[in-house]
Amino acid sequence: MSRPDFELINAYRTTGEAKWLDELVARHVARVRKLIYPMVCNDSTADDLTQETFVRALRSLHQFQFRSEFGTWLGRIAINTCRDHLKKPRLVLIQKEGGLDEAASAEPEPADSVASRELVGEIEAAILELPLKLRSAVTLVCINKVEPVEAAAMEQCSLATIYWRIHQSRKLLSKRLAKHL
Amino acid sequence: MKPNDTQNPLDQLLRQGLDHREPSDEHLAELTSRIQLELRSQTTSTRSAETVRLRAWSGILSVAAALLVGIFLWRNSTVPPNLNDKMVSPSPVAAFGVNQSLVFGEMQRVFDQRLAWVAETGQDVLMEVDSGETETEGPLLCIRLTLASKANSESGEEGRKVWEMDVIVRNEQTVRIGAADSIPQLVLWPFLTEDGKVLVETQFNLTVPNETNHRSTCLLTPGLAEVQGEVDASFVFSQRVVLLNEPAI
Structure with a gap:
C-alpha cells in the first residue's frame, strides 16, 4: 500500500x-x-x-x-x-499548415483523423481566447473535473467566484464551438 | 446547470477533444525522469554548495584585492558595524544599493562566476560559492532585512536596531544560511513579479537577544522602505529591496 x-x-x-x-x-x-x-x-x-x-x-x-x-x-x-x-511577453512561432512535420508524412491521413485534429485545434483556439482567470477555471472544473471547492482553494478565491467564472466561460465557449454542440 | 456537471455537453466536448492531446506513457515517463533529475540536481547543489564565511577585515587578506575594495565600498554604503546603533530614519533609499552591483561583479570575477549570493551582517560577510555553474541570468537584487526592538513610550526608550543584513542575490535564487554565532538561520527567496514588484519569502530563527522565529511572504516595491510588522511583542521586522544594475564583468 x-x-x-x-x-x-x-x-x-x-x-x-x-x-x-x-x-x-x-x-x-x-x-x-x-x-x-x-x-x-x-x-x-x-x-x-x-x-x-x-x-x-x-x-x-x-x-x-x-x-x-x-x-x-x-x-x-x-x-x-x-x-x-x-x-511574460514572448515570441510566438506560428507554423503554417503543411509545415515540415506534415510534409515529412507521406501517408495521407484518414478523413476522420483530419476532422478530429481540426476539432481539437478549434477547441484549443477557443480555450486560448479566454481570459486567464476564466481559462484556469475551465481547466480545473470542466476539463479536469476538479471539485469547485478545491478549485476555489487553488485559485484562492470564493466559491461564488469560481461558479461565476465557469458560467462565463461556458457562455463564451458554447458560442465559439456552437457548431460542434 | 451545476459548475461541475460532468454530463454537460460542452465539458464533454472539451474533454474528448483534449483527450487527443494526452501524452503517451513513454512521454510521461520521460518527463517524470527529467523532473526527478532536475529536483535531485537542485537539492544536491544546495547541499554541496560550499558556504564560505569570511571574518571581515581579518581573514580577508587571503582574498583578492578586488574583493577587499568591493567590500569596503559596500560597507560604506550600507550597515554601520555597531549593532546597537539607535534606530534612525531609513537612509535615503537612493543611496542603498549604489555599490552592491560593483561588489557582486568583483566577487563574481574572483570566484570565477560561481558566486551564488553574498550577504553582509555586522562584522561578517557570507557568501555561497557553488561547486557547479550558478545562475547568471535574471535580475540582481539587493535586499535589506532589519530587525529592531520596539520603542517604549512609557520608559521613553527608543527602538534600536538588533540585527541587519544585506543580501545580494539573483531573482529566484534561494539563500540558505545556517545558524552560527550571532548569525541567525535564514532562508530567503525573492521573486520579481510582472509588475516590477518583488515577492520575498523570508524565514529566520534568531537566538540572540531572544529566541525569535519569523516567517513572512511580502510584496515589496523596489526602492521603498517597508515595515512589515511585528515579529513578537518586542520586535519589528522590515525589509526593503532595490534592483541592481548588472555588473560590468
Whole structure:
C-alpha cells in the first residue's frame, strides 16, 4: 500500500533523501501536466511548466503546512506558474499548415483523423481566447473535473467566484464551438 | 446547470477533444525522469554548495584585492558595524544599493562566476560559492532585512536596531544560511513579479537577544522602505529591496 503524501513529505524533510521526492513526482506528474496543458495548449511548454511547478514546489516545501491536500497546493502552484508564464511577453512561432512535420508524412491521413485534429485545434483556439482567470477555471472544473471547492482553494478565491467564472466561460465557449454542440 | 456537471455537453466536448492531446506513457515517463533529475540536481547543489564565511577585515587578506575594495565600498554604503546603533530614519533609499552591483561583479570575477549570493551582517560577510555553474541570468537584487526592538513610550526608550543584513542575490535564487554565532538561520527567496514588484519569502530563527522565529511572504516595491510588522511583542521586522544594475564583468 502506498504511503500518503504527508508521510513522503515528512520523510523527505527528515532525511533529505531524493527518493521521497521521486515518489511524489511520479505520483502527481500526470495530474499536474493535465492541469497545465489546457492553459497553454502546447506540449513542450506544458512539459516545461510541469517541471517548473515541481521546482517551485520543492523550493517552498518547507512552508507547506498540510492545511490543504498536497495535490491542491501543487495545483495552485501549477496554475500560478502558468499565469506567470502567460503574462511574460514572448515570441510566438506560428507554423503554417503543411509545415515540415506534415510534409515529412507521406501517408495521407484518414478523413476522420483530419476532422478530429481540426476539432481539437478549434477547441484549443477557443480555450486560448479566454481570459486567464476564466481559462484556469475551465481547466480545473470542466476539463479536469476538479471539485469547485478545491478549485476555489487553488485559485484562492470564493466559491461564488469560481461558479461565476465557469458560467462565463461556458457562455463564451458554447458560442465559439456552437457548431460542434 | 451545476459548475461541475460532468454530463454537460460542452465539458464533454472539451474533454474528448483534449483527450487527443494526452501524452503517451513513454512521454510521461520521460518527463517524470527529467523532473526527478532536475529536483535531485537542485537539492544536491544546495547541499554541496560550499558556504564560505569570511571574518571581515581579518581573514580577508587571503582574498583578492578586488574583493577587499568591493567590500569596503559596500560597507560604506550600507550597515554601520555597531549593532546597537539607535534606530534612525531609513537612509535615503537612493543611496542603498549604489555599490552592491560593483561588489557582486568583483566577487563574481574572483570566484570565477560561481558566486551564488553574498550577504553582509555586522562584522561578517557570507557568501555561497557553488561547486557547479550558478545562475547568471535574471535580475540582481539587493535586499535589506532589519530587525529592531520596539520603542517604549512609557520608559521613553527608543527602538534600536538588533540585527541587519544585506543580501545580494539573483531573482529566484534561494539563500540558505545556517545558524552560527550571532548569525541567525535564514532562508530567503525573492521573486520579481510582472509588475516590477518583488515577492520575498523570508524565514529566520534568531537566538540572540531572544529566541525569535519569523516567517513572512511580502510584496515589496523596489526602492521603498517597508515595515512589515511585528515579529513578537518586542520586535519589528522590515525589509526593503532595490534592483541592481548588472555588473560590468
